[in-house]
Amino acid sequence: MQVAGAAPGRRIELPPEESHHLARVLRRRPGDEIEVLAESGEAFHAVIEEVIEGAPREGGLRVVIRVADAVAVEPPPLLPWAVAVGLAKGSGTDTAVRLASELGLEAWIPLLCERSVVREAPEGRRERWI
Numbered sequence: 001m002q003v004a005g006a007a008p009g010r011r012i013e014l015p016p017e018e019s020h021h022l023a024r025v026l027r028r029r030p031g032d033e034i035e036v037l038a039e040s041g042e043a044f045h046a047v048i049e050e051v052i053e054g055a056p057r058e059g060g061l062r063v064v065i066r067v068a069d070a071v072a073v074e075p076p077p078l079l080p081w082a083v084a085v086g087l088a089k090g091s092g093t094d095t096a097v098r099l100a101s102e103l104g105l106e107a108w109i110p111l112l113c114e115r116s117v118v119r120e121a122p123e124g125r126r127e128r129w130i
Contacts, residue, residue, distance in 0.1 A: 003046075003065075006038035010067045011049065019063040023051050028063075035071060043071040082107040089117050 003012055014022065022028050028048055036046045045068040052062040085096045085108055097108055 002039065003036040003067075004039055006036050006042070006044050006046075006067050008044065008067055008069055012065055012067065014063045014065065016060055016062075019051075019061050022048070022063050023061055034065070036065070036067065041073075043073045045069055045071055078104055080106040082109060084109040084111050086111045086113045087116050 003014065005012065022034070028034065030048050030050060032048045034046050034048065036044050038044065046065045047068060048063060049066050050062075050064040052064070054060055054062055081104070083100050083105060085093060085100075087093050087110055088096070093110070097105075100108060
């Protein structure tokens with residue numbers, strides 16, 4: 001989770017949405033360790049100090065954490081991968097190629113399937129896909 005102003009030794013009250021997610025969805029309690037990200041992109045260990053039940057008019061559920069030491073963040077290893085995409089009507093193939101590219105796609109293979117409606121890449125798209 002991203003926390004504004006995270007720095008070692010700092011005590012921070014989380015926003016309501018984050019408090020709810022941490023205490024209700026993930027069922028974390030005081031003493032549990034978590035990792036937080038500062039706006040600068042640095043990662044820190046943190047410990048939940050308090051989970052405060054409050055009335056909605058008082059801000060509802062609140063979680064207070066204490067930021068501990070910094071954590072070295074390493075990017076996940078990049079694995080080369082390819083995907084085969086059946087040609088679709090309209091912009092369906094463009095969308096599939098764009099989304100796969102955002103995930104680090106190394107190559108894509110256009111498929112002409114037996115039940116494909118499109119039999120040939122529309123004009124101009126073939127160059128864009130390459």
